[in-house]
Amino acid sequence: MSLNEQTTYFNHPLLRRNILRFREYQKMxxxxAxxxxxxxxxPTALGKTIISLLVCINTLYNNREKRILILAPTRPLVNQHRNSFVSCLKLLDDQIAMVTGKIPPQARTIVWNKKAIRLVFSTPxxxxxxxIEKRLSLKDFFLIVFDEAHRAVKDYAYTFIAEKYMQHCTHPLILGLTASPxxxxxxxxxxxxxxFIEHLEYKTEEDADVKQYINAIDVKWKWFDLPPEYHYVKSILKTMLKEKLDWLVSRNIIKKDSRWIFxxxxxxxxxxxxxSLNVRLEKERPSLYFALIQQSIALSLMHCIELMESQGFYSLWNFLNRTQLEESRSHKLLLSDHRIKEVKGLIEQLKIEHPKIEYLIKILNERFDSQFNLNGNSNLTDSASEKKSRVLVFTQYRDTAQHIVELLNKSKIKASRFVGQSEKQGDPGMKQEEQNSILEYFKEGDFNVLVATSIAEEGLDIPEVDLVVFYEPVPTEIRHIQRRGRTGRKNIGSVIILAxxxxxxxxxxxVSRKKIQKMKSVLSSTNTYLNFKPVNRLIVKPDPMTKYEIDSLNSLLDKFEERTKIQSLSSSKNKTLHHKIVYSSEDHTMVQFxxxxxxxxxxxxxxxxxxxNKGLKIETLHNILGVNGELTDAALKMLEKLKKIKIIGRKVIISDNVAKIRGQIYNIEIEKVVMGxxxxxxxxxxxxxxxxYDYGGPRELIRKGREFKAIGELYHDDHNLNIRVKQIL
Known part of the structure; x- marks a missing residue:
């Protein structure tokens, strides 16, 4: 990878000038790769995306006929990668596509088969x-990038895609990216x-070549004692749980001391x-079914205790109300217990918040109050206004996220919720456009606190925050590292973990502390224990883009950017224009289609x-046009909808030509042939x-059992119904 004269930025024919600051470890x-x-x-913020971009531009430049597929687990993440690449690469819009479920199968097939599209972003x-549906073949892709590669386990789609790629591509190249495997x-x-990894590149925050790019992160743990009322409710739930666990142990269903059942x-x-219910005899099933009910109630009680301990009465109350709406017998039995009714009554009567929420409101008020004087005016200068404190609060549950946002806003702290797109337990989730808007408003400072679930852990380009709060610890090292990595990217950051x-x-x-230490130890010696199998691949001779192609590309890009600049200056709605550029990735693919x-x-x-009037067979049309069959079919549907053509059988006829012959279209089946x-x-x-005398078409059609369509007219003669055929279709 070459550098420009100042050795400050990466320099490459397909990279915009002065866009990516040079880092030696990224180049190496x-x-x-x-x-x-x-x-x-x-580690997060050390530029995994930039490394993938450097590999991609080199691949595109040296293999002018080849294509690249970039995968990420979610649509927002795919959209983010696409926007990052577009802002850095010298490629035309028509050479880049984002393919998601919002694009219909017909249009996707065309994108997959159009070799002029060199960079495709999609979900696994x-x-x-x-x-599987044979719309896509991976053989023409020179490189596949798997973002959040730690997901490539068991039956996750990454595993299937990599296997098919290695089977069908003669020169496969895979790049996996992760902060924690x-x-x-x-x-x-x-x-x-x-x-099919052959080589592993691992850097820690302590490595000499990355240390200068790491900002210190101050991590604090804040411990809380639960209020007496919480302990009382917990004792009720624990008693109920012990009864169920003892029952399961006494029947030898679980072979452990009930104190150590998790x-x-x-x-x-x-x-x-x-x-067992599926394979046992009918007479044994009632006892098994009853045991399953006891197990289910025990699991629900364990969840109730964890919710109350970690999240508070509010989340426990919501969970119990949701179970009331469900039809399962175990939930009905649980809710019918007088002790659960007592718990619900206490929660409703006491309305005591978890000490975590009180502490969170306190530290955020202190943080934001320091930015304002007694008159309510900002103490920050205009130049510093963009650096106002931004806080990201992580929580495991959507209920808790909603509750935190409501309480923060009541306390005059501007906060907004950020959750995933799928519907969960009656919560509709957020549409992608809504997610994008929330992040944009957060970036612009319309609110100071983003309260997010796990959707914000993985890769999303959330604006720089100077404080991350874990409302609860997470048990996996992967999620802990992802949450922590949301701060300290450009400046010193802080993390507070509430427990x-x-x-x-x-x-x-x-658990997460031990796993993080273990991961560091394991990764530091990967090359000694990992078994890498070399891949047999065809060596492809480089076929680099010519100077003429690069110059032509630069000329087209200059013209496009000049036109965009003029449109931007003439528009008084610059903010709307910005949103259009950021959010139209899939729309752009549809416009191209x-x-x-x-x-x-x-x-x-x-x-x-x-x-x-004769028209043309669809098969002949496919051959004449020489374009993708899906494209021809889509065009025919469009013309038919506009009433420009008629498709009769397998023939295409201009509508005006059909209209010139008076009569209607009939389906005619030959039942019997007699003289004349x-x-x-x-x-x-x-x-x-x-x-x-009413038929002038091919004689071979007038045979018993033959069927055809024709333009004609019906008429009566001596009380008999007759048909006159004017044109065979």
Whole structure:
């Protein structure tokens, strides 16, 4: 990778000037990833996306006919990657596409098969489905990038895609990106196996070549004692839970001391009981079913305790209300217990918040009050106004996120919720456009606090925050690292982890600490224990873009940007224009598709017009046009909808030509042929005579059992129904 004269920025024919600041470790990692399947493990904010971009531009430049596929787990993340690449690369809009479920299958097929589109961004599930449906072949993709590569385990779509890619591409190249692949050696090995990794690049925050780019992050733990009222409710729930666990142990369903039964044990027991229900004799099923009910109630009670300890009365109340709406017998039995009714009554009467929420409001008020004087005016200068404190609060549950936002706003702290797109337990989630707007408003300072669920942990380009709050610890090292990585990107950051003493919080915090230490130890010695298998690939001779192609590309980009600048200056709605640029990735793909369909439709109309009343077979049309079949079909549908053509059988005829012949279109089936005439069934309803003087078409059609469409007219003669055929269709 070459540098410009100042050695400050990366320099490349396909990279915009002075856009990416040079970092030696990024260059070295990118260079090593250009020849073999590589997994890059880098702490958040050290530029995994930039490394993938450097590998991509080199691949595109040196392989002018090849394409690249970039995958990310969610649509918002795909959209973000697409926007990042567009802002840095010298590529035309028509050479880049974003393919998601919002784009219909017909349009996706055209994108997958259009080799002029060199860079495609998509989600793994969609790619997997399109491979299965034979809309997509991976053989023409020179490189596939798997973002958040730690997901490549078990039956996740990444595994399927990598396997198909290695089967069908003669020169495969894979790049996996993650901040944390996990702490277990066998899991890291599984990821490497599933992505056919040959080489691993790992950097820690302590490495000499990255240390200068790391900002210190001050991590604090804040411990809380639960109020007496919480302990009382907990004692009720614990008593109920012990009864259920003792019952399961006494019947030898769980072979452990009830004091050491955890959620995982109950989940495993439930799976075993369900399996037994399917294979046991009918007479044994009632007892198994009753045992399953006891297991389910125990699991619900354990969840109730964890919710109350970690989240508070509000979340427990919501959970109990939701279970009331469900039809399961276990939930009905649980709610019918007088002790649960007592718990609900206490929660409603006491309305005591978890000490975490009180502390959160207190520290945020102190933080934001320091930015304002007694008159309510900002103490910040105009130049510093953009650096106003932004806080990201992570919580596991949508209920808690909503509750925190409501209480913060009541306390005059501007906050907004940020959750995923899917519907969960009656919560509709957020549409992608809504998510984008929330992040934009957060960036612009319309509110100071973003309260987010796990959607904000993985990769999303959330504006720089100077404080991250874990409302509860998380039990996995991956999620802990992802949450922590949301701060300290450009300046010194802070993390505060809130935890209730002697609760699930404490267990989760201990687990994540141990896993992080274990992961560091495991990754530091990866090359000694990981089994990398070399990939047999065809060596492709570089076919670099010519100077003429680069100059032409630069000229086209200059013209486009000049036109965009003029439009921007003439528009008084610059903010609207910005939103349009940021959010129109999928729309742009659809616009490209519609343009192609319109061009094809014009060609079809021109070709079919030449053939006049006879029309043209669809198969012949496909051969004449020489374009993708899906594109031809879409164009035909468009012309038919506009009433420009008629499709009769497998023939395409210009509508005006059909209209010139007076009569209607009939389906004619030959039932019997006699001297000088045939007896026919018209439209499956009426029997009529077809005389030899009323028919001038091919003789081979007048045979028993033959069927055809024709323009004609019905008439009566001596009380008999007859049909006159004017044109065979």
């Amino acid at each position: 990692i990118a260079n090593s 250009m020849t073999k399947n590589t997994m890059v493990i880098l 599930e969609l790619v997997k489905n399109d491979i 996990g702490s277990e050696k066998n899991k890291i090995q599984e990821i490497c196996n599933n992505l 959620k995982r044990d109950l989940i495993t027991t439930g799976e075993q009981l369900r399996y 209730a003493k002697d609760t699930i919080d404490q267990r989760y915090l201990d 519609k343009r192609q369909v319109e061009r094809t439709a014009r060609k079809i109309y021109s070709v079919v017009t030449i053939h006049g 005439e045939a007896l026919v069934l018209v439209n499956g309803e009426w029997r009529a005579r077809l005389h030899h």
